[in-house]
Amino acid sequence: MTATEVLWWIFAAAIVVTSAGVVFSRSVLHSAIFLIGSMAGVGAMYVFLTVEFLALVQFLIYGGAVTVLILLALMLTRSDPSGRPEPVNGSQLPFALLVGISLVTTLAAVAIDTVWGAPGEPANVAITTVSDRMFQAFGVPFILASALLLVALIGAIILARQEEGE
Amino acid sequence: MVPLENLLVLSAIMFSLGVYGVLARRNAVLILMSVELMLNAVSLNFVAFAAYLDPDKVLGAVFAVFIITVAAAEVGLALAIVIRLFRNRATSNVDEAAIMKW
């Protein structure tokens, strides 16, 4: 087993642990912090897959922007100032467990069972290649995505705005 | 390097954990976080497939970028909705936002 593989296994374990932390942690704040770990782990996976650009984006947007946004939202919606403990799980917890386990079993079984053609090795992808593709072949979707972001921005503002008389 | 299956199983675990979170938890913000987990699992899948199976190796990254973009928009909007919900009903518990029924 090479050093890279050892490192990979360590990161994979970290992702599983932090992800589990996100959904099983009793405190929402802890969940948010676990989420940062999980995101970072996925970013590391991108590094292993030699897509450094994507890893960078992952760190910046997920590790930075999205997490901060979530923390802000948590701050704004801190429920029950009296500190009365609430059950964190809904009534369908057993079903959720069942669905989750069935899903992971099915997906893993399919992933392992399928013969995935001739597997190549990950090769380095230059940032310029990604950018060329994104701005040329996917130019229109790219522009649409920016429009989407703008609409989402405006929509979020309108939704969250303090209305008169509130 | 590890085989493709390892990555796929990893992403499957991540995705299923996200599904569990969405289904089981009551806090709206936490549900959003679970959704982010699922999205990341999917992105990882795309990139892994691209790296192992696609001679071009670029498409997966492009897809992932788009997913991140859409996810960002989604998080922004969803959190605005959560804040709205909290302001109107003083809770971020999805079980209590149940007036859209018979």
Added chain:
Amino acid sequence: MGAEEAWLLAAIPAGVFFVLAIFGRALPRGGDYLGVAAILSSFVLFFVVLADFLDTPGKIGPVINDVEWSNIGESFDLRMGIYIDPITITMFAVITTVALMVNIFSIGYMKGEPRYYWFFAVLQLFAASMLMLVMADNLLLVYISWELVGVCSFLLIGFYWEKRSATEAAKKAFVTTRVGDVGLLIGIIMLWKATGTFNIQEIIHLVEEGHVGQTYLFAAVAFVFLGCMGKSAQVPFHVWLPDAMEGPTPVSALIHAATMVVAGVYLTARLLPIFEYADGALLMVTIVGLITALLTGFIALAQTDIKKVLAYSTVGQLGFMFVALGAGQPAVAMFHLMTHAFFKALLFLGSGSVIHATHHNQEMDKLGGLWKKMPITGTTFFIGSLALAGIPPLAGFWSKDEIFVVLNEEWGIWAVALLGLSAVMTAFYTTRLFIRTFMGKPMDQHVHDHTHESGLVMTGPLMFLAFLAVTAGFVVFHGVGKGLGFPGGMTEFIFLPHHGPHKYHFDAAWALASVVMGGTGLLAAGWMYWGNSTAKSTQLAESQPGIYDLLRNKFYFDELYQAAIDRGMLGFSYVVSWFDRYVVNDTGVDGSAQVTGFSGGVLKYLQTGRLPNYAMAVAMGVLALAVVGLVVRG
């Protein structure tokens, strides 16, 4: 100008109809002169067509046949045209002559009536449709004209629509004939389906070549004949014609005696080759004609309304024509049609003259002794009565005599006996009608005192028609026919191509028999009613109250139909309405709504409004799809 212009005969009155219908109200005198002029031009044009027709030997057939009407692909190429043969010519003669006389008569009779212009307008429409009907070369055009004359009949029967009885009669006439018309339409469609054409001559040709199966052909012919029975008021459709007398009397003369009601006879004569090829069809025609002639003869014996007597007489004479057709002799039928048209129009116009003079009195019980007061009407009516009774040498004698001859040849003496009985009754009730109206002492002195002879505009047509009622029968003779342009006379003028002409020869024995029949009825009636005395007849009626009531009430046909409608139709309607209420409405419409409502009421609880529940449903659905996909893939 020639036969090719025959379409003008119908086109001119049709045009005048539109002019009168739209502008008639504003025209001086309601534009009656336009109506008369239109018919007069048709009358004149008829002679042009006739001259051209007679000048061209063997000119039988289509004169216009290439007008494209509708073309829906290869299989449905509809062409209309005009077909002129001796039958059409005869019908032309009858229609134009009687229509002209009636139009002139109406100027006097309808004077001062409300909707004067409308009366003339519809008369023109009727003339146009009727002329179109007899020259149409295809069944579809026949059907359209057929319905058009029906509409005119409806409009004119209900002319006095302020009177409830008139609207009821119009409705009855329309509905009753419609029943037959549905049959006609079915028959036409059946013939079209079997032959692929509406053209009458092509249909006849194809039938003669045996392209149509025997049973199928009989069914088609029977349906067509149903339409003819309805239009020509044959039993059991006869009930509408006596009620149709609610219309103005000139209308009764034109439509319900001389022309429209003979449309059935015309169409049967036109299609007679097809009838001959359908086994039993001719027998059917004969039986219907015989039954009609007999039944209406009996009924007419006990009627006291002069127009009703004439109406039943008309139905009976139409039965005579069908009997002639049933014997396979279109010429004889058309001959009787023509003579009957003249003398029956005369009788109706005569009764119109009486009604007009007595201020709308048409009950025999209040008339009598009018001959002295109305010499011209009385005399012409006398001539018409004798013609109807079949007294030589008047027109009715020749045609009726000929019917007996051909009937004997075709179906034997039993049929002649039945028809002879009807002829005796015809003579009887005609004589009774005449005596009770014109002879003896007046029954109602007041009515009598106010009676006066009608003006020339009314007596003129009477005299002209009386002339025809005397002379029209002579066209059967070779010499007369030759003088007029058709050697051999009437019966050699009209014939079925594969039979050849039916040669007329005077048979003294049959003529004697015929005279005896007419004379018996005439003398019996004279003995019973002489001097307008009802003593003997009242005594007879009282001695046989059952039979008298039966005849008086027209064999209870109306009551029978009413009962059939009440019991059968209403019972059936009740079942249908029950089905509609409980099965269609409660079960089908309300039921499905209730099922939807109920299931919605139950299923709505699935909508918890809780986000996790929906998410769970989605997740489980995805999982199920994945599992199914895996299982299918194996």
